Amino acid sequence: MxxxxxxxxxxxxxxxxxxxxxxxxxxxxxxxxxxxxxxxxxxxxxxxxxxxxxxxxxxxxxxGYCYRCLIKLAQCDTCIIKPENCHYHLGTCREPKWGEENCMQSHFVYLANTGTTKIGITRHVTDGISSRWIDQGATQALAILRVKSRLVSGLVETVFKQHIADKTNWRTMLKGAPEQVDLISLREQLFNQVEGELDMISSEHGIQALSMIDAQPVEITYxxxxxxxxxxxxxxxxxxxxxxxxxxxxxxxxxxxxxxxxxxxxxxxxxxxxxx
Structure with a gap:
């Protein structure tokens, strides 16, 4: 017990x-x-x-939060769900120190197979695997870009999701192991589609704002x-x-x-x- x-x-x-x-x-x-x-x-x-x-x-x-923490904490702000709306640079972050430690750090943009293919962002990739991929029930995942901040990750994700979903269908994810997807080919296809938009983000946020990652897909079993x-x-x-x-x-x-x-x-x- x-x-x-x-x-x-x-x-x-x-x-x-x-x-x-x-x-x-x-x-x-x-x-x-x-x-x-x-x-x-x-x-x-x-x-x-x-x-x-x-x-x-x-x-x-x-x-898991009470209402008071929901409206007070930076980690509960709406920009956590929509990082493209990060407002740290405007000086209006609820907790600037928390923002520096969590949002003003490098992030990874990734592709994942959670029953359907999706684009997403994550803070950490340890030993080639992110706990976020596991939390979403991904059976395959591939980091494709490293970006300098949460804001930039949100801008990049917004560009990609014009061509690919950014949500996990949890019911589909739970019904079994999906068919494998060629994430390398999908990555190249998507890069060709968003090349111009990524160049614009680099121009606005600096040439080192994002960099491509030459990685191999990882497979995850449960x-x-x-x-x-x-x-x-x-x-x-x-x-x-x-x-x-x-x-x-x-x-x-x-x-x-x-x-x-x-x-x-x-x-x-x-x-x-x-x-x-």
Whole structure:
């Protein structure tokens, strides 16, 4: 039996191995990968605490924050979702120090196969893999550009998404492993389509604002024994208790028997009792 407020699942990945997951709950970490195939019972105690200030809150916003933190923190500002609207350079950032440490740093633009191909941005690529790719359930990913700031990454993404999606269809992602895509060919095709727009961004933000990356795609596998045929989402705000066999984990989702799934990241800050 485990009990406590949860956070988003932590991930670790090595080339050629399935992703390893652990769930922070209270002061403990549950090895979730080891529990695939086990029966699990989860109960929500109807207590929620903000993942930033730990204040008790009746409602969670933006995957774990109280309303006060939602409107105060830079990490909850709308420009995090739309980085092309970054306003640090205007002097209006909610937390300039946080902006310097997180937004005024280099970012990567990438292609990923999450059931459909998409463009995206990420801060970190460690040992060739980004945790963001895993959180999105990507089975293939390829870093294609390195840019100097979050603003520039958003401008570049905006150019690319005229030709390719920038969102993950989570239902499609959970229904199985997609067919492989030639991401190298897709990268070259897209570069040909956006060459002029990228040159304009370089002209405005400096010749070193973005640089192409000559990388190879990475493949990511997940600890899944069976995928759902028809996805049925569990909502902890309506269904305070559920149980079943954990058939697998992909992205930030648990895949249970009877086609049920739950996005554990959505419930960061919720106080749960988990019995294995």
């Amino acid at each position: 485990y009990s406590g407020n949860i956070r988003k699942m932590q991930v670790a990945a090595q080339p050629g191995e399935a992703v390893k997951y652990s769930l922070p709950i209270g002061d403990e970490q549950i090895d979730m990968t080891a529990l695939v195939g086990s029966s699990i019972r989860v109960k929500h105690s109807q207590q929620i605490h903000c993942i930033h200030c730990q204040t008790k809150t009746k409602k969670s916003f933006n995957q 600890p899944v024994q069976a995928y759902p045929d028809k996805v049925k989402s569990i909502n902890l705000d309506k269904e305070q208790e559920f149980e079943g066999t954990l058939n697998g984990i992909k992205g930030q989702y648990w895949l249970l028997d009877n086609d049920r799934v739950i996005n554990m990241r959505k419930y960061a800050g919720y106080h749960l009792e988990i019995e294995v």
